[in-house]
Amino acid sequence: MEAHVIFTDKLTKTFGSFTAVDQISFSVAAGEIFGFLGANGAGKTTALRMLSGLLKPTSGIAMVAGVDVMRHPEQVKRRIGYMSQKFSLYEDLTIRENIRFYGGIYGLSVQTIREKTKKLVDKLELGAHVDELVLRLPLGWRQKLALSVAMLHEPRIVFLDEPTSGVDPLTRRQFWDLIYEAAADGVTLMVTTHYMEEAEYCNRVSMMVDGKIEALDTPGQLKKTYNATSMDEVFRKLARG
Amino acid sequence: MQAIVVEQITKSYGAKGAVKALDGISLSVAKGELFGIIGPDGAGKTSLLRILATLILPDAGEAYLQNLHVVRDYKRLRSLLGYMPGRFSLYQDLSVQENLSFFAAVFGTRIEDNYDLIKDIYVQLEPFKNRRAGALSGGMKQKLALCCALIHKPEVLLLDEPGTGVDPVSRKEFWDMLQRLKSWGITILVSTPNMDEAELCDRVALLHNGRILAMDTPAGIRGSYERPLFAVRSDEMYRLIQDLRQWPGAYSCYAFGEYAHLALQQSLQGFDTQADSVMAELQQYLESRHHTGIEVLRAEPGVEDCFIASTKDR
Incomplete structure (x- = not known):
């Protein structure tokens, strides 16, 4: 197993004359929880879309789970999990149907899907609701289910794009328990969030400003470097420039 | 005078009211608050605001803004x-200035008439006044x-x-603007899922599953927290949280x-005299679990601690 599951070198994306992502170079280790922060429009989403094989880079290198994003974007998609606040599960399908659908997309066998469904539902204690529409589930349950579904095919990397926006504080922490648990199993998690206290839960944090990575370190070291008492303060100092 | 009065408002959605969005909400907001x-x-935040904005009808209960x-x-x-x-609901295809002129016209006023009110905010938009609204950044x-x-100088603002x-940068700027608007005597009702923003309000209502858990000043809410609270850290946070949950007094x-907040089972009453011995005990327990870099501090509860405590107790 290679040490770095994500590796980029001068990864760049331009749209016409606008450089959305400007030569970013970083690497992420297996089992790491990596926070990906930045103001709106800083280039986070563009970078995430390149790393997940959805958007072709203009130049530079990105290796994700050992695959070159530029040359084999389809292989990248198969090896990663992705979950966002905006889109995760089909609301008008039941829990069971969602699991079956995503299992099918990832090419799992009927037998595997059946086993996975049972395991997942038991773990999240959703047994009594497995045939209910996702629409009927509280948001917190949905987000926990969505993370588990995004990891159905046992990816080594999961991208989480603002997974906890709007979720109540108690459920948010239960969600982070799941993130920690996955990391302990060796899964790499790349997380974007607007909650600065969640940045503290990451092993390392990168801060994007105007398409560049302005800072990358552990939360503790970032606070020292920028002489700040909280990550919120680090963010404000960096984003304001 | 109360600018907003809400009495026992109830609202359900779906067949036979299957989803109860608001379950007997009552509150009042003073002028300028x-x-x-x-x-x-x-x-239930959006349902409540839409009822107050006269956009949807409550199933039961009464609500008044400025006695109307x-x-x-x-x-x-x-x-x-x-x-x-x-949800951003302006005209994406109109420019910044066109949107503003349109809304002014709808309310029978002109941008110039109430320009003082929006001046601080509008100067930041002015460099982009010919840009289409759809092409602006989130903060803009x-x-x-x-x-x-604000263009028609409202007496009550619902956000x-x-x-x-x-x-976070744009969010902070936005709250600074609200503070300035308050000085014009405008009553502001603002909803947010961010517990830390409670501190920026004069008073707050904590809403959960269509009911009000607590309503007070931020200090009042914090003061109602009933248990001793500690902030604890070690070099392995995930294992720390699991170990702390298993501690008998937890x-x-x-x-x-960067800390874990540990609430104790016992009541806060008379705890101060035992605090030091409990902290020593805790330190010992964590050392026995081979934690390193241990730090144990008394913590002041925040609004978020209070919210978690009251949702956990339900």
Whole structure:
């Protein structure tokens, strides 16, 4: 197993004359929880879309789970999990149907899907609701289910794009328990969030400003470097420039 | 005079009212007050704001803004309230200036008439005044939406999650603007899922599953926390939280930034005399579990601790 599951070198994306992502170079280790922060429009989403094989880079290198994003974007998609606040599960399908659908997309066998469904539902204690529409589930349950579904095919990397926006504080922490648990199993998690206290839960944090990575370190070291008492303060100092 | 009065408002959706969005909500907001409705998605914030904005009807209960009833007097009410919906609802294809002129015209006024009110905000938008609203950044969209909601100089301003999807820098600027608007005597009701924004309001209501968990000043809410609370850290946070949850005296333990907040089972009453011995005990327990870099501090509860405690107890 290679040490770095994500590796980029001068990864760049331009749209016409606008450089959305400007030569970013970083690497992420297996089992790491990596926070990906930045103001709106800083280039986070563009970078995430390149790393997940959805958007072709203009130049530079990105290796994700050992695959070159530029040359084999389809292989990248198969090896990663992705979950966002905006889109995760089909609301008008039941829990069971969602699991079956995503299992099918990832090419799992009927037998595997059946086993996975049972395991997942038991773990999240959703047994009594497995045939209910996702629409009927509280948001917190949905987000926990969505993370588990995004990891159905046992990816080594999961991208989480603002997974906890709007979720109540108690459920948010239960969600982070799941993130920690996955990391302990060796899964790499790349997380974007607007909650600065969640940045503290990451092993390392990168801060994007105007398409560049302005800072990358552990939360503790970032606070020292920028002489700040909280990550919120680090963010404000960096984003304001 | 109370600018907003809500009495036993109830609202359900779906077949036979299957989803109860608001379950007997009552509150009142004084003129010139900055009042926060704090709660997660699905708590009922948007339903409440839409009822107050005369956009949907309550199933039961009464609500008044400036002594005008939200159902019976809705036409008169609309000219004296400003409403900013949670989803960006301006015309994406119109420029910044065109949007503003349009909303001014709808309310029978002109940009110049109330320019003083929006001046601080509008100067930040001015460099982009010919840009299409759809092409603005999240923070700029919020500023434009606020300008449009203010253009007719409303007496009551209803803001539905102005901070959502906006980065921390823009969010802070937005709250600074609200403080300035308060000085004009405008009553502001703002909803947010961010517990830390409670501190920026004069008073708040914590909303969860359509009910009010608590309503007070931020200090009052914090003061109502009933258990001793500690902030604990070690070099291995995930294992620390699990170990703390298993500690016999623990009531609950959750991550709070770089610390874990540990609440004890016992009551706060008379705890001060035992605090030192409990902290020593805790330190010993963590050492026995081979934690390193241990730090144990007494913590002041925040609004978020209170919210967690009251949702956990339900």
